[in-house]
Amino acid sequence: MFYLSRIEHTFRVPPSLLNLPIEEAIKGELEKLFLDKVIADLGLCVSVYDIKSIEGGFIFPSDGAATYTVVFRLIMFRPFVGEIIAAKVKESNATGLRLSIGFFDDIYIPAHLFPKPSSFKPDPNKKDKGTWEWEYDEEPYIIDGIDEIKFRVHNVNYPPIPIEQPKEAKPFAPMVITGSIDEDGLGPVSWWVDAEETKES
Amino acid sequence: MKILEANAGALTNYEVVDFLRSKGAANDSTRVLAQVSPSEYKVYDYLVQTAACNQTREHINDFVDKCKIYGLAKAEVLNIINIRPTSIIDIYTIIEEGETRFGDETRFGEVSKELAELVEKTLPPPPTDPESEAGINEGKEETENEEHNVETKGEEQTKEGNDDGKEETVVGELMDTS
Numbered sequence: 001m002f003y004l005s006r007i008e009h010t011f012r013v014p015p016s017l018l019n020l021p022i023e024e025a026i027k028g029e030l031e032k033l034f035l036d037k038v039i040a041d042l043g044l045c046v047s048v049y050d051i052k053s054i055e056g057g058f059i060f061p062s063d064g065a066a067t068y069t070v071v072f073r074l075i076m077f078r079p080f081v082g083e084i085i086a087a088k089v090k091e092s093n094a095t096g097l098r099l100s101i102g103f104f105d106d107i108y109i110p111a112h113l114f115p116k117p118s119s120f121k122p123d124p125n126k127k128d129k130g131t132w133e134w135e136y137d138e139e140p141y142i143i144d145g146i147d148e149i150k151f152r153v154h155n156v157n158y159p160p161i162p163i164e165q166p167k168e169a170k171p172f173a174p175m176v177i178t179g180s181i182d183e184d185g186l187g188p189v190s191w192w193v194d195a196e197e198t199k200e201s
Numbered sequence: 202m203k204i205l206e207a208n209a210g211a212l213t214n215y216e217v218v219d220f221l222r223s224k225g226a227a228n229d230s231t232r233v234l235a236q237v238s239p240s241e242y243k244v245y246d247y248l249v250q251t252a253a254c255n256q257t258r259e260h261i262n263d264f265v266d267k268c269k270i271y272g273l274a275k276a277e278v279l280n281i282i283n284i285r286p287t288s289i290i291d292i293y294t295i296i297e298e299g300e301t302r303f304g305d306e307t308r309f310g311e312v313s314k315e316l317a318e319l320v321e322k323t324l325p326p327p328p329t330d331p332e333s334e335a336g337i338n339e340g341k342e343e344t345e346n347e348e349h350n351v352e353t354k355g356e357e358q359t360k361e362g363n364d365d366g367k368e369e370t371v372v373g374e375l376m377d378t379s
Contacts, residue, residue, distance in 0.1 A: 001212075001214060002212040002213075003207075003211055003212065006204075006209045007202060007203070008203040008205050009203070010202075035240055036240035039204075041207070046244050047220065047221065049220065075220070077244075080276060082276065084295060086284070101247050102247035103240060150294075183294055185290040185294035
């Protein structure tokens with residue numbers, strides 16, 4: 001799930017931080033720049049792991065701040081295709097499921113990656129929302145959103161930043177994970193605990 | 202910005218939890234004082250609910266040594282350490298092409314069972330619900346866990362009231378002197 005990435009970046013450290021030890025000031029600036037941001041093909045930056053080298057410190061003319069070239073390592077959240085992750089259900093609608101792991105919410109399980117046969121039962125009270133049900137051996141298994149869903153990462157997409165968005169569109173998601181639950185052992189944890197018990201009995 | 206090395210090493214969930222803990226992340230009310238940002242805390246909260254929160258370096262090294270005989274891919278070992286599968290069906294989802302790699306279906310079934318038992322023996326279980334904490338408290342104290350986060354949530358909650366009081370009085374004192 002997590003990788004280290006080594007990055008080199010040149011940036012200025014504002015003069016207001018001159019009283020801090022150099023490493024603290026640079027770490028603070030790096031966190032402001034990278035933390036919780038998505039870098040294309042690298043993933044979501046979770047934390048600054050360490051600083052490998054600091055060079056520079058030159059002050060350019062008519063600028064009050066020092067410019068440093070820093071090599072550092074970041075902890076990136078970047079699940080690989082085929083990884084199994086457990087997440088909670090955030091939304092369930094006709095196109096599929098949306099899952100969340102607390103710090104990352106754009107995980108989608110589209111309808112075609114559900115175990116077959118599955119059907120969607122729309123909620124009479126709210127349109128667009130409902131529950132998904134899987135029929136196996138004549139038994140319906142429901143995804144009720146109470147326990148965690150284990151899914152296999154199918155694809156990780158970094159859609160390009162749109163230039164303009166219509167006003168009521170969903171906020172832009174720079175990183176989208178597509179998952180599949182179409183295999184033995186995937187889906188809500190409770191489905192397979194029952195299976196284990198029936199096997200043993 | 203230049204990317205020197207996109208993949209300078211994979212980290213297990215345990216290593217990320219360890220790193221965040223060394224920065225000062227914790228489960229109790231000292232949250233506001235640590236230099237950990239809210240987004241890092243979200244990652245910490247998620248990881249603390251998984252099997253990673255009770256692991257130690259020794260557990261992981263132990264497991265990696267013992268599963269070398271099975272010749273698993275690095276990604277599969279990583280998956281197993283992160284998820285801690287204890288049933289055959291969980292191991293089955295993690296290992297690809299298991300039937301062809303281990304000969305046939307029955308042999309693969311045996312290997313999965315051995316792996317599941319190895320996981321159960323070497324890696325500590327994930328944190329349990331607060332309801333069953335009381336019964337498991339004794340068990341946890343016997344095992345060599347470095348972190349006692351889950352142990353007595355009740356105590357921490359009652360302490361919170363006292364801690365807040367203390368912080369207020371300290372701040373009050375500082376305000377007076379200034």
